[in-house]
Amino acid sequence: MSTPEQNTDDIILSLENVSRYFGNIIALNDITLRLIRGEVHCLLGDNGAGKSTLIKTLAGVYQPSKGTYRVDGKPVHFTSPKDALDLGIATVYQDLALVPLLSVARNFFMGREPQKKLFGLLNVMDLETCATTARDKLAEMGINVRDPHQPIGTMSGGERQCLAIARAIHFGARVLILDEPTAALGVKQSFNVLKLIHKARAKGISVIFITHNVHHAYPIGDSFTLLNRGRSLGTFTKQTISKNEVLDMMAGGAEMQKMIGELEGATI
Ligand SMILES: Nc1ncnc2c1ncn2[C@@H]1O[C@H](COP(=O)(O)OP(=O)(O)O)[C@@H](O)[C@H]1O
Ligand SMILES: [Mg+2]
Incomplete structure (x- = not known):
């Protein structure tokens, strides 16, 4: 979604018309996404929408097949996750990369x-x-x-998730990318992770928060990008979209509504 009024200095990283292919599979299709400094940007979408591919592209695991990736306004060509880390872009994956013993x-x-x-x-x-x-x-x-x-193996899933996030913050992350940090957690532990995201933002860190739980995303998010089968349905700030509209869009509600409308209008 183009936001010409956005001051480009405010954008810490962006993907401009990025596509990523795996052979014949189009995992990302012409994605434009801009992360504003100090915001929590939620990335929502169903399984297979392309969320993990998108964050792995941001993290330097994958390179875009097409389009431009910019950090602080400058095009970057990461060849490994270390290149991203060196620029302060830290990713916490679901498997966390912790050593239990x-x-x-x-x-x-x-x-x-x-x-x-x-x-x-x-x-x-x-x-x-x-x-x-x-x-x-x-x-x-x-x-x-x-x-x-x-041993870290004695900590709960939520505590481990929090440790991985706290570690990234301590070692100087400017951008924190979290892949479904609350997916495997109960209500209270999810709340602790959300509190930590809140703290990260208070420290000026920009966060990309991946989830398919709107109830986790909406209270903490400043903006929302919805992915659907590799395409972006657009980025919306909290002022411009309600929780129900996000829910609707995720459930394909709008599409469904349209189809029902067409059915009702048809003479059978
Ligand atoms: N390494 C890969 N090789 C081939 N196909 C892939 C690869 N990674 C992802 N895909 C495909 O790309 C699409 C998006 O996947 P993914 O990014 O994992 O989605 P999400 O994280 O939203 O569930 C899926 O169709 C998936 O099968
Ligand atoms: Mg995924």
Whole structure:
């Protein structure tokens, strides 16, 4: 959807007419999407709509087959997720990339553990600093960990989701992409994840929140893009669309209504 009145400096990343093909399959078809600095942008759509393909394109896992990907207004050509991370674009996938047997603290740092010198010579991981930093940073995000040395496998799904998000924020994400973070969670745990998204936005982080649950998306979202079979049905700000309209669009409600109208008008 073109928004000529939008100041381009306000756009942290954008896809302009991006398509992505897998052989004959058109996973994304001419998508234009603009993420405004500091907003929570919800990406909605049914299974197979192209949501994961879209975020993997943003994350540098896939390259667009057509179209332009811009970050801070400049075209980018990512060849790996590291290229995206280097620009502060962090993605939290559904499988989270956590190691169940490692401690909460080690999972928080994951290869970026602070070091200390043993006997003034050997560089070793400073596990105590890891533990206190992880505990403090998680507490700042409203996640209270009893013992940061405990294996992460002992945390609930919601807590793990929150840890993965808190980790991305701590390591300097400017853009946080969350693929269905509430899909496997109950009401209370989903609420904790939504609170964390709220906190991320308060820190000025721009968020892309993928979900097919409108009840999770609507309260927290500033804008909404609906995907349907690889195409965008447009981006709508919260001021311009009601929760029921989002619901309708997701359920194909408008299409259904039209078909029913045609049926009623027909003389059988
Ligand atoms: N690596 C791939 N190879 C072939 N087809 C794919 C691949 N990834 C996704 N697709 C196809 O692209 C379409 C969109 O998939 P996906 O992005 O996973 O949707 P969503 O995340 O919204 O469920 C589907 O038809 C899917 O089968
Ligand atoms: Mg998906």
